[in-house]
Amino acid sequence: MGMAPLSDFEISEALAGLPGWERRDAAITKEYRFAGFPDAIAFVVRLSYDAEAADHHPDIDVRYNRVRVTLSTHSAGGVTTKDVDLAGAADRAAGPQ
DSSP: OOOOOHHHHHHHHHHSTTTTTTTEEEEEEEEEEOSHHHHHHHHHHHHHHHHHTOOOOEEEETTTTTTEEEEEEETTTTTOOOHHHHHHHHHHHHHOO
């Protein structure tokens, strides 16, 4: 049995505890900014370990010093606790912004 998507209220509550994250349709997304390209790539590498451990892989868009992370549980058709948990892991991997 798959994981159920969160309700609109549950997503709003979760995002209240995740500064900078916003809802986009059936996903949550955030853009991180770093000092330069190497720092942006280092963040992606750190996040990749958390994503692999969770068996949950985000969409990642790197533009020089900016990295946009988008999370959605495609098999559930929306945002689940897996996405919220990985969003927190991304914030930790990014460090102070």
